[in-house]
Amino acid sequence: MSTRRLHLNAFLMNTGHHEASWRLPESDPYSSTKIAHYANLARIAERGKLDSVFFADSPSLWGTIGRRPSGSLEPTVVLAALAAVTEHIGLIATASTTYNEPYNLARRFASIDHLSGGRVGWNIVTTATLDAARNFNLAELPDHASRYARAEEFLQVAKKLWDSWDDAAILGDKETGLWGDERLVYPADHAGEHFQVAGALNVPRSPQGHPLLVQAGSSEDGKAFAALHAEAIFTAQQTLQEAQAFYADIKRRAAAAGRDPDGVLVLPGIVPVIGDTEAEARELEAELDRLIVAEYALGNLAKQLKLDPSELDLDRELPANLPHEDEIEGAKSRFTLIVDLARRERLTVRQLIGRLGGGRGHRTFSGTAEQVADAIFEWFDDGAADGFNIMPAVLPSGLEAFVDRVVPILQERGRFRTEYTGTTLREHYGLARPENPRRREALESAVKGVLAHAR
Amino acid sequence: MSTRRLHLNAFLMNTGHHEASWRLPESDPYSSTKIAHYANLARIAERGKLDSVFFADSPSLWGTIGRRPSGSLEPTVVLAALAAVTEHIGLIATASTTYNEPYNLARRFASIDHLSGGRVGWNIVTTATLDAARNFNLAELPDHASRYARAEEFLQVAKKLWDSWDDAAILGDKETGLWGDERLVYPADHAGEHFQVAGALNVPRSPQGHPLLVQAGSSEDGKAFAALHAEAIFTAQQTLQEAQAFYADIKRRAAAAGRDPDGVLVLPGIVPVIGDTEAEARELEAELDRLIVAEYALGNLAKQLKLDPSELDLDRELPANLPHEDEIEGAKSRFTLIVDLARRERLTVRQLIGRLGGGRGHRTFSGTAEQVADAIFEWFDDGAADGFNIMPAVLPSGLEAFVDRVVPILQERGRFRTEYTGTTLREHYGLARPENPRRREALESAVKGVLAHAR
Ligand SMILES: Cc1cc2nc3c(=O)[nH]c(=O)nc-3n(C[C@H](O)[C@H](O)[C@H](O)COP(=O)(O)O)c2cc1C
Ligand SMILES: Cc1cc2nc3c(=O)[nH]c(=O)nc-3n(C[C@H](O)[C@H](O)[C@H](O)COP(=O)(O)O)c2cc1C
Numbered sequence: 001m002s003t004r005r006l007h008l009n010a011f012l013m014n015t016g017h018h019e020a021s022w023r024l025p026e027s028d029p030y031s032s033t034k035i036a037h038y039a040n041l042a043r044i045a046e047r048g049k050l051d052s053v054f055f056a057d058s059p060s061l062w063g064t065i066g067r068r069p070s071g072s073l074e075p076t077v078v079l080a081a082l083a084a085v086t087e088h089i090g091l092i093a094t095a096s097t098t099y100n101e102p103y104n105l106a107r108r109f110a111s112i113d114h115l116s117g118g119r120v121g122w123n124i125v126t127t128a129t130l131d132a133a134r135n136f137n138l139a140e141l142p143d144h145a146s147r148y149a150r151a152e153e154f155l156q157v158a159k160k161l162w163d164s165w166d167d168a169a170i171l172g173d174k175e176t177g178l179w180g181d182e183r184l185v186y187p188a189d190h191a192g193e194h195f196q197v198a199g200a201l202n203v204p205r206s207p208q209g210h211p212l213l214v215q216a217g218s219s220e221d222g223k224a225f226a227a228l229h230a231e232a233i234f235t236a237q238q239t240l241q242e243a244q245a246f247y248a249d250i251k252r253r254a255a256a257a258g259r260d261p262d263g264v265l266v267l268p269g270i271v272p273v274i275g276d277t278e279a280e281a282r283e284l285e286a287e288l289d290r291l292i293v294a295e296y297a298l299g300n301l302a303k304q305l306k307l308d309p310s311e312l313d314l315d316r317e318l319p320a321n322l323p324h325e326d327e328i329e330g331a332k333s334r335f336t337l338i339v340d341l342a343r344r345e346r347l348t349v350r351q352l353i354g355r356l357g358g359g360r361g362h363r364t365f366s367g368t369a370e371q372v373a374d375a376i377f378e379w380f381d382d383g384a385a386d387g388f389n390i391m392p393a394v395l396p397s398g399l400e401a402f403v404d405r406v407v408p409i410l411q412e413r414g415r416f417r418t419e420y421t422g423t424t425l426r427e428h429y430g431l432a433r434p435e436n437p438r439r440r441e442a443l444e445s446a447v448k449g450v451l452a453h454a455r
Numbered sequence: 456m457s458t459r460r461l462h463l464n465a466f467l468m469n470t471g472h473h474e475a476s477w478r479l480p481e482s483d484p485y486s487s488t489k490i491a492h493y494a495n496l497a498r499i500a501e502r503g504k505l506d507s508v509f510f511a512d513s514p515s516l517w518g519t520i521g522r523r524p525s526g527s528l529e530p531t532v533v534l535a536a537l538a539a540v541t542e543h544i545g546l547i548a549t550a551s552t553t554y555n556e557p558y559n560l561a562r563r564f565a566s567i568d569h570l571s572g573g574r575v576g577w578n579i580v581t582t583a584t585l586d587a588a589r590n591f592n593l594a595e596l597p598d599h600a601s602r603y604a605r606a607e608e609f610l611q612v613a614k615k616l617w618d619s620w621d622d623a624a625i626l627g628d629k630e631t632g633l634w635g636d637e638r639l640v641y642p643a644d645h646a647g648e649h650f651q652v653a654g655a656l657n658v659p660r661s662p663q664g665h666p667l668l669v670q671a672g673s674s675e676d677g678k679a680f681a682a683l684h685a686e687a688i689f690t691a692q693q694t695l696q697e698a699q700a701f702y703a704d705i706k707r708r709a710a711a712a713g714r715d716p717d718g719v720l721v722l723p724g725i726v727p728v729i730g731d732t733e734a735e736a737r738e739l740e741a742e743l744d745r746l747i748v749a750e751y752a753l754g755n756l757a758k759q760l761k762l763d764p765s766e767l768d769l770d771r772e773l774p775a776n777l778p779h780e781d782e783i784e785g786a787k788s789r790f791t792l793i794v795d796l797a798r799r800e801r802l803t804v805r806q807l808i809g810r811l812g813g814g815r816g817h818r819t820f821s822g823t824a825e826q827v828a829d830a831i832f833e834w835f836d837d838g839a840a841d842g843f844n845i846m847p848a849v850l851p852s853g854l855e856a857f858v859d860r861v862v863p864i865l866q867e868r869g870r871f872r873t874e875y876t877g878t879t880l881r882e883h884y885g886l887a888r889p890e891n892p893r894r895r896e897a898l899e900s901a902v903k904g905v906l907a908h909a910r
Contacts, residue, residue, distance in 0.1 A: 022627075022634065029634060033659055035539070035570040059558055061657040065624065065635030073566040074559075080532035081570050084539035103514055103590040104529075111528040115490035115536050134653035135558040135643075169520065172477075172484030177748045179477065179484060180520030185636030188590075198589035202516040204488055204526045293632045331782065367574070455614045 002429055006380055006416045007265055007387030007429055008407075009052045009092070009234075010039060010045040010399060014069045017271055018393035019357045020291035022069050026397060032069045035081050041396055042082045045089055049417050050405030051428040052090030052121060053082070054214075054389070059099050060131035063303075067296040076108050083116035087251075090425030092121035092214055096187060099127060099136045102157040103196055111210040112163060112201040118207030118424035123214040123234065124225075126151050128330035144329050145240045148221040153194045155213075155229050159289045162187040164200035186438040209434045218246070218333030219325075227253035232263060234389050236334065236361045237268040238341055241430045243384035265386040266380065269362035272372045273393050274401040281366040288393060289354040297353040304335060315349045318342050337361050345449050362391055369405035376410070461835055461871045462690075462720055462842030462884055463862075464507045464547070465500040465854060467493060469524045472726055473848035474812045475746035477524050481852060487524045490536050496851055497537045500544055503858030504872050506883040507545030507576060508537070509669075509689075514554050515586035518758075522751040531563050538571035545575035547669055553602050554582060554591045557612040558652055564666040565617060567659040573879035578669040578689065579680075581606050583785035588667050599784050602674040609651045610668075610684050615643040617665045618893045619655035641893040644703070664889045667880045672790030673701070674780075682708035686886055688721045689844050691789065691816045693796050698723050698839035705869030716883030718886060720841040723834065724817035727827045728848050729856040736821040743848060744809040752808040759790060769805045773797045817846055824860035831865065 014032040016020040022029045031037040045053050055075035075093035082091055091112070095105055100392060112120040117186060126147035133141045142150075166184035173179070190197045215222070215230035226233050233250060237243035246268075252260035273288075275281030294314055302309040306323045318339065328335045338361055342352045358364040365375050379385040392398025410416035469487040470477040477484045486492040500508050508529035517525060530548035537546055546567070550560055567575040581602035588596045597605075621639035626711060626736050628634070645652045670677070670685035681688050692698035701723075706716035726745075730736030749769055755763040761778045773794065783790045793816055797807045813819040834840040846854025865871035877883060 020632070023629045025629075027628065027629075030625065033569045039539075059657070061563070061640070061655045065640055066633060066637050068634050070635065071620070071657050072561045073569055073658060077535035077563055077566045079531060081539045082537035084494075084536045099556065101554065101591055104555065107514070108529045108532055111532050114488045114528055115532065134651075136556055137651045139651075165526070170485065173546055174478045174480075174482075174484065177475070177478060178521060178745065179523050180525065182519045182521050185516070185520055196589075196592045196594075199586055200516045202514070202526050203528060206701065264802060293630065455872045 002184050002291045003414055005430070006376070006410060007267065008050045008052050008416070009267055009387070009389050010041070010050050011056070011269065011389050011391045012041050014072070014395070016394040016398055017359050017362070017378065017391040018288045019068050019297065020288050021394045023214045023291045024288075024394060024423060027394065029069060032072050033447070035073070035078065038078060039082060039085045041090060041399060042086050042091075044396060044399050046086050049388075049420060050089060050403070051387070052092050052119075052425060054092040054123065055079075055094060056123070057094035057096075057125075058127055058129060058132055060129060060135050062129075062131070063300060067293050078111060079112050079120060080115060083112065083119065085256075088119075088420040090119050090121055090212065090428055091116055091408065092123055092212065092425075094123040094125055096125055096127040096132070097151040097154040099132060100143060102154050103161065103197055103201070105159040106158040107201055108205055110201060110206045113206035113208050113211055114203065115386065120208070121199050121212035121214050121232070121425050123216055124155070124229070125216060127449045130307065130330075141329050144219065144221060144332065148225055150194050151225060152228075153192050156192070156210070157188060157190050157195050157197050159210065160190055160438070161197070161201040162205065163436045164188055165203075166436060166439050167205050168440075170204060176400075181441070186442060200432045203307070205436065208424050209436065212429065212431065222333065223250065223253060226250060226264070232265045232267060232429060235266065235268050235298045235362075236337055237384070238337065238363055240379060242380065243268050243379060245380065247384050265429060266382055267387045267389045268385050269359065269389040269391050270364050270376070270392050271359035271364040271391045272371055272398070272402055272406065273358075273364065273366040274372055274398070275366070276368065276404060278371065281368065285358065285364070285393070286423055289357060292353060292357045294350060294353055297357060301338075301349070301353060301356065304331075304338060313348050315348050317346060317348060318352070334361055358393060359391055364393075369401075369409060372402075372406050373409040373413070375417070376406075377413070380415070460885070461831070461865060462687075462722065463505045463871070464509050464687075464722055464844050465496070465505050466509045466511070466689075466724065466844050466846045467496050467850065468511065469527070469850070471849040471853055472814050472846040473743045473816070474523050474752070475743050476849045478746045479743075479849060482849065484524060484893050486516055487527050490528070490533065493533060494537060494540045495886055495898075496854060497541050497544060497546075499851060499854050499858055501541050503859070503862045504875060505544060505845075506842070507880060509547040509576075509578065510549060511532075511578070512549035512551075512580075513584060513587055513831075514551060515584060515590050517586070518755060522748050526899050531567060534567050534575060535570060536769050537576065537782055538567065543574075543875040543878070545576055545667065545883055546571055547880075548697065549578040549580055551580055551582040551587070552606040552609040554587060555599060557609050557650055558656070560618040560753060561613040561654055562658055563890070565661045567657060568661035568663050568666055569658065570785060573881070575663070576667035576687070576880050578671055579606065579684070585785075592748055596784055599674065599676060599787065603680055603851065604650050606680060607683070611647070611653050612643060612645050612650050614665065615645055616652070616656040617660065618891045619643055620660045621891060621894050621897075622657075622660050625659060630703070638897070639882070641897060660686065660891065662877050662880050664891065665883065667886065673750055675695045677788065678705065678708060680703060681719070682712045683720060684713070687722055688883060690721065690723050691792055691818075692723045693792065693818055695834060699837065702839050720884060722844045723840050724814065724844040725831070726814035726819040726846045726848050727853070727861065728813075728819065728821040729824055729827055729853070729860060730821070731823065733822050733826065734796050736823065740813065740819070740821045740848070744812060746809060747812045749805060749808055752812060753804065756793075756804070756808060756811065758807050759786075765787060767804050770803050772801060772803060773807070785861070789816055813848060814846055819848075822866060827857075827861050828864040828868070831861075832868070834871070836871075855880055
């Protein structure tokens with residue numbers, strides 16, 4: 001049996017995942033619009049042989065611009081630019097099924113797959129904020145269930161479009177002047193509840209066939225969707241027990257949906273704060289927490305909990321009367337995670353803000369490179385993770401520390417690649433290129449025609 | 456008075472604008488999905504100090520794949536990739552106002568403007584094919600007038616979004632923890648007939664303020680729209696007289712709309728076929744025409760003329776009874792151009808197909824580099840053009856010939872730059888960065904508030 005290998009994704013976000021990271025002397029507060037910053041980060045991740053880099057996204061301005069870097073370049077065009085300046089690393093962008101049309105989005109991902117030589121992934125989200133809805137002709141956030149119903153049909157259409165050219169459709173026969181075989185183009189011919197899409201994509205089938213499909217919702221609907229479509233899952237898990245339960249649940253659901261559970265990789269987030277000593281790491285974390293403007297963070301927390309800021313007291317625990325997850329139409333699973341964390345550890349609002357400021361609900365781990373490697377192996381070996389979503393508190397320095405100090409330990413222990421062995425993102429993650437079901441259908445119907453004739 | 460300078464755009468399309476170009480021994484029939492091909496072309500154009508490169512687009516598979524390269528990478532992601540491998544040249548992509556949402560598209564262009572350092576342009580089209588409509592939930596092509604009405608409101612929203620951050624909105628003050636000045640973000644707050652868009656863009660104002668706005672419709676609605684919004688106009692004109700009339704019409708309309716006519720550049724298309732001698736150029740053109748598969752081209756022509764293929768005879772002129780432009784809901788102006796060309800020169804259908812196969816209605820000019828330069832100056836000096844949309848019949852060789860043989864003549868005569876003098880696409884075209892009207896409005900209302908208080 002070959003050794004099970006770790007998979008590592010670097011989640012990139014301007015000056016880092018800690019909300020006060022931009023205030024450190026080393027940080028460039030204007031980095032969010034600078035492609036050179038992201039090119040540098042992608043190259044660092046590639047130096048570390050990571051599987052991929054990833055960008056979150058929402059089509060709206062998040063909160064106000066007062067207290068932390070806001071605004072971000074649209075991630076699909078960022079991926080295209082990064083494809084030109086990297087060679088191996090996978091490139092994953094978030095895009096919303098609620099605020100895009102399948103023809104446009106399927107085409108953009110297929111195009112980036114071509115121009116990156118098969119390195120693209122799509123983090124499929126349904127977008128949980130009212131602000132986004134109000135940028136797209138809506139007065140209200142569409143409810144959770146209907147967003148996921150649209151997402152489900154969106155994926156059906158996208159897959160038909162990605163499969164609408166046979167791999168063998170292009171002939172390029174200069175002699176006869178026959179460029180392509182029209183019989184090997186399969187129009188989407190989709191007529192559903194949300195979408196009617198008649199034609200074939202205007203992009204030939206891409207190197208990976210489909211982009212790597214990633215998903216990050218952890219609600220019931222989110223997990224059901226993931227079990228059907230996702231090949232990698234990002235998730236926020238605070239404790240080993242919760243992470244194990246989530247992991248088992250996802251694998252069970254994938255199997256129940258008739259899929260190979262090994263084809264669905266679970267990647268919990270981790271915010272590693274790395275020091276030469278544990279004390280140094282803790283001091284860096286504390287320094288960052290001191291830079292949080294508590295009053296501002298309090299407003300954001302209140303919004304996530306559907307409370308008025310006046311209902312929260314910085315030096316007390318959360319109030320007893322909180323809404324139930326069922327009342328949350330936005331990000332359900334994140335709501336529950338925050339409340340559980342606060343209750344379990346009996347955190348004051350101020351303490352909770354510190355914990356969330358570091359990784360917005362993701363697990364923060366401060367320690368030496370050895371300790372971080374151990375923490376990674378603990379979850380990896382104990383049925384909680386197939387790899388990790390690395391979310392450095394400060395960028396680029398936190399990613400450099402991870403790549404230069406933690407990755408070599410993972411490699412020494414034989415659990416992480418020392419060179420890229422494949423060329424596509426699917427190959428990095430050990431996943432197959434999807435076959436084209438349309439081809440089989442087309443062949444079957446051709447055979448039927450011949451048989452009917454022969455009778 | 457300073458010398459008036461030519462502006463040159465290179466219109467890039469897989470193996471070239473001649474529909475049979477892919478059959479030449481030098482052509483790679485698989486080039487349409489290869490970013491290396493486009494990167495090479497963009498670098499050649501940059502070597503020639505051209506203003507920009509440009510990609511046409513429609514969100515549908517055009518015709519069938521049988522006879523010529525079909526399918527193309529989505530142009531905005533192509534621009535993003537090209538931005539990473541070029542330094543100076545402008546990058547223009549086509550995108551449809553009919554099949555996009557303003558928030559998504561305005562954001563993508565603003566993002567590319569950031570990542571290219573201010574080099575992006577948008578060719579605004581309303582998309583004239585039924586095939587596209589049927590990929591976006593529609594059974595019929597929306598009529599011409601309603602497409603342009605949507606385009607008009609789309610531009611209003613896009614401009615509000617591009618202006619939704621003041622240039623001074625980001626403070627980046629690490630000391631106080633104040634990243635931005637919330638008062639300098641101006642939400643779009645748009646509630647119109649086609650669009651309701653509440654928020655600000657989630658991208659800070661870009662280097663150019665707005666992308667360069669390009670337009671390519673020549674119908675009445677198209678010209679009215681261009682007069683209001685376009686800063687550069689691509690157009691297909693066959694004769695000097697027609698081109699002069701179009702040029703004068705556009706400049707008059709721009710002035711009538713209160714704009715500086717010099718701020719609206721008219722760039723007719725030209726398909727230059729360049730040889731060491733005129734005879735050599737003509738032979739190259741003839742060789743290409745011989746490679747056209749006439750029966751296939753006939754089908755396309757019939758479609759454009761709203762006829763059945765059986766109504767066309769390869770060896771006769773067009774039938775007398777043709778529809779009127781008013782009955783065309785698709786590309787009105789192209790229809791009229793084709794019919795006028797055929798009637799004026801009394802072309803048989805076969806001859807017409809040859810002429811259209813070269814440049815799809817654009818002017819083809821075969822000759823030596825000197826003759827091409829003379830043809831360019833004739834129109835440029837005679838009130839027909841501010842520059843040209845260069846559409847090489849074969850790529851890359853036709854672009855190389857233009858850059859290496861025609862451009863030096865234009866430069867020797869002092870009418871074309873020998874080095875880039877600016878850094879943005881607007882600077883290349885001699886156009887100003889738009890001011891932000893939202894800032895003035897915001898200041899005025901602040902002043903009013905202070906005055907009211909003072910009373
Ligand atoms: C690592 C990670 C990244 C995420 N990125 C995004 C994102 O970029 N955009 C987004 O709308 N939601 C993002 N989400 C949030 C989930 O998609 C979120 O839970 C979703 O909005 C609501 O789904 P749920 O109610 O099923 O949990 C992310 C979640 C995780 C764990
Ligand atoms: C050089 C040039 C390039 C064009 N590129 C596109 C294009 O990429 N996509 C498109 O839909 N139309 C394109 N057009 C066509 C015009 O936009 C077309 O005329 C339009 O579809 C209908 O407008 P009209 O009826 O106002 O002429 C182009 C036209 C010219 C002259």
